[in-house]
Amino acid sequence: RPLLKTALLGREIVYIASIDSTNNETKKLAAAGCVEGTILLTEEQHGGRGRLSRGWFSPFGKGIWLSVVLRPRFLPQEAPKCTLMTAVAVVKAIRKVTGIPCGIKWPNDILYQGKKLVGILTEMNAEMDAINHVVIGIGINVNIASEELPPDLAALATSLQIETGQPVSRRELLTVVLYELEQAYALVNTQGFDPILEQWRQLSVTLGQKVDVIGLNNRFSGVAVDIDRDGALLVDTPAGQERVIAGDVSIRPA
Ligand code: ADP
Known part of the structure; x- marks a missing residue:
């Protein structure tokens, strides 16, 4: 102490x-x-x-x-x-x-x-x-x-x-x-x-990386570009930007 x-x-x-x-x-x-x-x-x-x-x-x-x-x-x-x-x-x-x-x-x-x-x-x-x-x-x-x-x-x-x-x-x-x-x-x-x-x-080692985002019933790939004020990860994908909330997903380097 x-x-x-x-x-x-x-x-x-x-x-x-x-x-x-x-x-x-x-x-x-x-x-x-x-x-x-x-x-x-x-x-x-x-x-x-x-x-x-x-x-x-x-x-x-x-x-x-x-x-x-x-x-x-x-x-x-x-x-x-x-x-x-x-x-x-x-x-x-x-x-x-x-x-x-x-x-x-x-x-x-x-x-x-x-x-x-x-x-x-x-x-x-x-x-x-x-x-x-x-x-x-x-x-x-x-x-x-x-x-x-x-x-x-x-x-x-x-x-x-x-x-x-x-x-x-x-x-x-x-x-x-x-x-x-x-x-x-x-x-x-x-x-x-x-x-x-x-x-x-x-x-961060995540920002700037290509990532696979693996949710319970979906999965996509993109580039992790930033986090927002609430701590969500922003991922650029060919279909647009996704906002990923912690808790139900894992990410892996792609
Ligand atoms: P994620 O990697 O998806 O964020 P979690 O944060 O839930 O996973 O951490 C649990 C995982 O961490 C376990 O499934 C196991 O692969 C790994 N793990 C468990 N104990 C340790 C440890 N002492 N050191 C490093 N990794 C661990």
């Missing part, structure tokens, strides 16, 4: 050594009225989740498996902003601590050389037209060795240790992640979303 450089994030810290999913447990804390800035940390998740109930591999002691509670004064449809803001913060933190020039794959992943280092999962609870709470799950592959990756992830995933060739301090990285996230949140609250949007564009 004395290491923390934040006022809001980590005001309350819950540590549970082993858990099904940090987001599931944190949603319960948030619904029970915990303060904004509460964080929950674990060593391992048995039922860690990505989007669309895909699993998130979270081995004991090898990552930062963290959830954060925010109570932003955004409209419910603006909740994707939390994912974008978190991605910017985590990329900056990783670059600062390790020097790895990772980038953001829209909407919720951080990649290095095409492999996933971090997953972010934002879940919202809203009533009427106001957000009650947002839980942001952040999974960072810190000290996973390449031989510890399950075979199905070997080609898709990497870790900070794999990329730097040495163990990375989870304490130090956690401190910087929380610091950068607090800065990003303060920026959004004081200046609106445009400055973060501009940083997101600079750190």
Whole structure:
């Protein structure tokens, strides 16, 4: 705790050594009225989740498996902003601590050389037209060795240790992640979303790429040209521009 450089994030810290999913447990804390800035940390998740109930591999002691509670004064449809803001913060933190020039794959992943280092999962609870709470799950592959990756992830995933060739301090990285996230949140609250949007564009690996957009019952290809203020991806296709909303689609480099 004395290491923390934040006022809001980590005001309350819950540590549970082993858990099904940090987001599931944190949603319960948030619904029970915990303060904004509460964080929950674990060593391992048995039922860690990505989007669309895909699993998130979270081995004991090898990552930062963290959830954060925010109570932003955004409209419910603006909740994707939390994912974008978190991605910017985590990329900056990783670059600062390790020097790895990772980038953001829209909407919720951080990649290095095409492999996933971090997953972010934002879940919202809203009533009427106001957000009650947002839980942001952040999974960072810190000290996973390449031989510890399950075979199905070997080609898709990497870790900070794999990329730097040495163990990375989870304490130090956690401190910087929380610091950068607090800065990003303060920026959004004081200046609106445009400055973060501009940083997101600079750190994105998706913009300018040819992508395949794979929805539940449609699929198309195009060039990712920008994101809009609500965090939707704008894709130019031969038939015109498509606006792609996170949540129900995957994108792949085409
Ligand atoms: P998408 O890549 O479509 O955005 P999600 O954000 O839902 O997918 O993340 C879940 C996917 O991430 C899983 O299906 C799996 O392929 C991959 N994955 C699971 N655990 C890890 C991990 N620790 N590191 C990197 N990738 C992972």
